[in-house]
Amino acid sequence: MKYALNWDLDSLFAGGINSTQLKTKLTETKTAIASLGDLLDRWDAASDAPQYQQFVKLITQLQEISASIGQAGLFIMAVGSADSANPDVAPMEAELRGLANQAENVSGKLKKVLVQVPDANFTAMLATPDLKPIAFNLKEMRDDGKELLDDKTEALISRLNLDGKAAWSSHYDSLVSTVNVPFHDADGNPTTLSAGQADNNLLGNADPDYRAALLPAWEQAWTDKEQLFADTLNHLAGFRLTEYAAHGTTDFLREPLKDNRMSAATLNTMWQVVDDNKQFLLDYLDRKAALLGKKHAGWQDVEAPLNLPGSAEHHFTFDEAAAFIIKHYGEFSPKMAALAQRAFENNWIEAEDRAGKAPGGWMESAPETHESRIFMTFTGSPNDVATLAHELGHAFHSSVIDDLPQLRQDYAMNVAETASTFGELIVADANVKAAKTDAEKIALLNAKMDNPVAMFLNIRARYLFETRFYQLRQQKLVTPAELNELMLNAQKEAFGHDLSTYSPHLWASKLHFYIDEPAFYNFPYVFGYLFSLGIYAKAQQEGNFEDHYIALLRDTANMTSEELAQKHLGVDLTQPDFWQAGVKLIKRDVAEFMRLTDPLVK
Numbered sequence: 001m002k003y004a005l006n007w008d009l010d011s012l013f014a015g016g017i018n019s020t021q022l023k024t025k026l027t028e029t030k031t032a033i034a035s036l037g038d039l040l041d042r043w044d045a046a047s048d049a050p051q052y053q054q055f056v057k058l059i060t061q062l063q064e065i066s067a068s069i070g071q072a073g074l075f076i077m078a079v080g081s082a083d084s085a086n087p088d089v090a091p092m093e094a095e096l097r098g099l100a101n102q103a104e105n106v107s108g109k110l111k112k113v114l115v116q117v118p119d120a121n122f123t124a125m126l127a128t129p130d131l132k133p134i135a136f137n138l139k140e141m142r143d144d145g146k147e148l149l150d151d152k153t154e155a156l157i158s159r160l161n162l163d164g165k166a167a168w169s170s171h172y173d174s175l176v177s178t179v180n181v182p183f184h185d186a187d188g189n190p191t192t193l194s195a196g197q198a199d200n201n202l203l204g205n206a207d208p209d210y211r212a213a214l215l216p217a218w219e220q221a222w223t224d225k226e227q228l229f230a231d232t233l234n235h236l237a238g239f240r241l242t243e244y245a246a247h248g249t250t251d252f253l254r255e256p257l258k259d260n261r262m263s264a265a266t267l268n269t270m271w272q273v274v275d276d277n278k279q280f281l282l283d284y285l286d287r288k289a290a291l292l293g294k295k296h297a298g299w300q301d302v303e304a305p306l307n308l309p310g311s312a313e314h315h316f317t318f319d320e321a322a323a324f325i326i327k328h329y330g331e332f333s334p335k336m337a338a339l340a341q342r343a344f345e346n347n348w349i350e351a352e353d354r355a356g357k358a359p360g361g362w363m364e365s366a367p368e369t370h371e372s373r374i375f376m377t378f379t380g381s382p383n384d385v386a387t388l389a390h391e392l393g394h395a396f397h398s399s400v401i402d403d404l405p406q407l408r409q410d411y412a413m414n415v416a417e418t419a420s421t422f423g424e425l426i427v428a429d430a431n432v433k434a435a436k437t438d439a440e441k442i443a444l445l446n447a448k449m450d451n452p453v454a455m456f457l458n459i460r461a462r463y464l465f466e467t468r469f470y471q472l473r474q475q476k477l478v479t480p481a482e483l484n485e486l487m488l489n490a491q492k493e494a495f496g497h498d499l500s501t502y503s504p505h506l507w508a509s510k511l512h513f514y515i516d517e518p519a520f521y522n523f524p525y526v527f528g529y530l531f532s533l534g535i536y537a538k539a540q541q542e543g544n545f546e547d548h549y550i551a552l553l554r555d556t557a558n559m560t561s562e563e564l565a566q567k568h569l570g571v572d573l574t575q576p577d578f579w580q581a582g583v584k585l586i587k588r589d590v591a592e593f594m595r596l597t598d599p600l601v602k
């Protein structure tokens, strides 16, 4: 084997979770935070003018602190993901959270210090050579600062948060670990599934009857504990709303939009395009239902695989997957291919299929060493190859900005999913092209539809639910019955009343509603996906695309989303045209799926 299935973490911090190097790093970071706080207390803009060298030191130190926390955070998360039963991880996580909290306080202090600088001086500061590259970020920080309360109150809120919003979020994980689904295995023998196992089978089991029987058992398991989940969701949201109100706003979308550096007008246009264009995806689901021998698809069929006779999929070894990704990345961008090769050669990837690993996949960058790490479980399916290409897309994004100031690397979630989706699209399309039979091609196109169906229908439903829930929560505690009804209606609306079954307890089963930071963990995905499709459409037309693409990625934490699209793509995100161009690509896939499956349902 050419490439290892396991990553190298020792080169980040030697010696595992109890690494002395790691402990030293945390201690040093703590000291740096305290010293920055002191320096901030003494900083005086007037006497620092006109060079502002003292301020340059302060902002450099803040960025170094953030890089240290990122470096340590990646390592701790990596150990926890690769060895999910390791009891030493949680205490380290808590220690890091505490540090991040202190760093946040000192960053808040710096923001408020900026507010004190008169406008004319602030403009002069931003024009100095050292500060010019981070002018956008400093302006953003100063604007944030204007909304902050006094230091003591902010510090109190952030300490309360550890036992409030953040605590409810981690309480959710504890609750989920107690959810069991009594069911039976494929041979009919009684068994008990964990929430994670049941979820995987509900959405991914190849047998439609097994999935259909599992859905009521799944819903019942969440019904049994719905009051506990409702309490958790209500209090997490209640804490958040109180926090917003203390900062003078009742608009619960204001903060999430600001986090994603996008306007409400852009969000509304994006959703409008989604709503206006979902019919072809509903037609796809109807066709899928017909192939499964049904009139309408159920909730449990939406993401299910389609294993038609002769569709046995190509199996990749890890080395083959690496070669496939490097080759197809290279057709778009030699630099993307080179980065992927670097990741494989330097053991950045944990891919082994074994017990004791956390589910899911992620990429995190190591800001101090200019590397990344990727976590996933590789079983050899074409889907796994696409997932790997997704995470490598994230890593490519990190790699083209790692020479910029730390603040300029702090891109938001909506653009974070751009490079990853782009990488995934390249490889998913290559998979379809490489298919040897129509049946295999159908199976791959079906798998490729998971993304648009999730974005246009499932996440649309989650967004509708979440906005309505927050509206209601502003007035009262929301009961489990009301939560079920809100969710059921949102699903029916988003799926055009086209499904035969729904999952009203998705508000309890979906982790994303319980993430404390950031709020509204849904619309940025749709943005990233459609934004990336728009870029992909452009890439297929243009010759010197690579430089263009890298220039766009380098500006992802340097302007608003609207400015980014205008500057690098020449489009207006508040207008439907750009979004529409991405939709066209999905329609092409669906049309191909319809053409190939037409003879099978006649």
Ligand SMILES: [Zn+2]
Residues within 6 Å of the ligand: 390, 394, 416, 417, 420
């Ligand atoms: Zn991603």
